[in-house]
């Protein structure tokens with residue numbers, strides 16, 4: 423399959439055209455099984471996700487990564503271990519989500535399950551560090567206290583370039599009606615992910631020139647970020663309207679990039 427293309431059709435069929443061991447990173451923001459959208463109506467989200475994990479394990483390069491988006495239970499009670507390793511369950515915390523629950527605690531996060539095929543080959547921590555909000559006095563005190571890493575005593579070190587973002591991501595907000603990057607108000611909450619969220623994943627788990635697959639590409643957020651970060655992209659999308667929107671989005675980025683070359 424050619425890179426830097428979006429293919430119209432069903433992921434479960436299109437994926438068979440991808441060569442084995444050829445993809446560096448998969449960003450899978452498909453059905454969650456919770457909304458009224460036709461494409462989101464899957465009878466059993468865990469079985470659905472296990473099926474995807476099996477298909478993805480064939481096409482990922484050894485050491486390649488998969489980030490699978492869903493609700494808190496999206497990989498419960500399924501055995502993905504014969505196919506991929508789970509490295510972390512990342513919580514995408516959304517404190518501003520409306521607290522509508524009456525019978526249970528309101529769910530305030532999406533799960534992003536981070537897998538790799540064998541040991542992950544790429545984790546570019548320096549590209550995703552976040553600000554470290556520590557008072558100087560606290561920092562000086564901490565730096566005097568020995569820390570234990572792998573049984574060895576060392577000094578607690580602070581990195582001036584920032585810290586590891588950790589596995590609870592509360593610093594990246596969901597898009598709202600006021601977000602400049604929102605492409606259409608109709609798509610709010612059901613479709614478009616913030617570029618910053620996808621950017622963190624792409625920076626951490628791929629390098630320039632790598633190939634990133636988005637099997638549920640929507641309005642092309644992954645493609646847009648790949649374009650900006652010089653990664654190759656392959657996308658699948660079942661809705662032709664979203665493919666048109668993506669093409670316009672990418673065309674705008676290309677024009678901006680060309681324009682900036684002449685400045």
Ligand SMILES: C[S@@+](CC[C@H](N)C(=O)[O-])C[C@H]1O[C@@H](n2cnc3c(N)ncnc32)[C@H](O)[C@@H]1O
Nearest residue numbers: 432433451461614615638640641642643659660
């Ligand atoms: C949550 S949206 C993805 C949004 C995307 N991350 C973005 O920011 O634009 C999921 C997308 O998957 C598409 N989709 C659902 N089932 C599909 C399938 N079996 N094959 C291909 N695309 C599918 C839907 O049309 C929808 O656009």
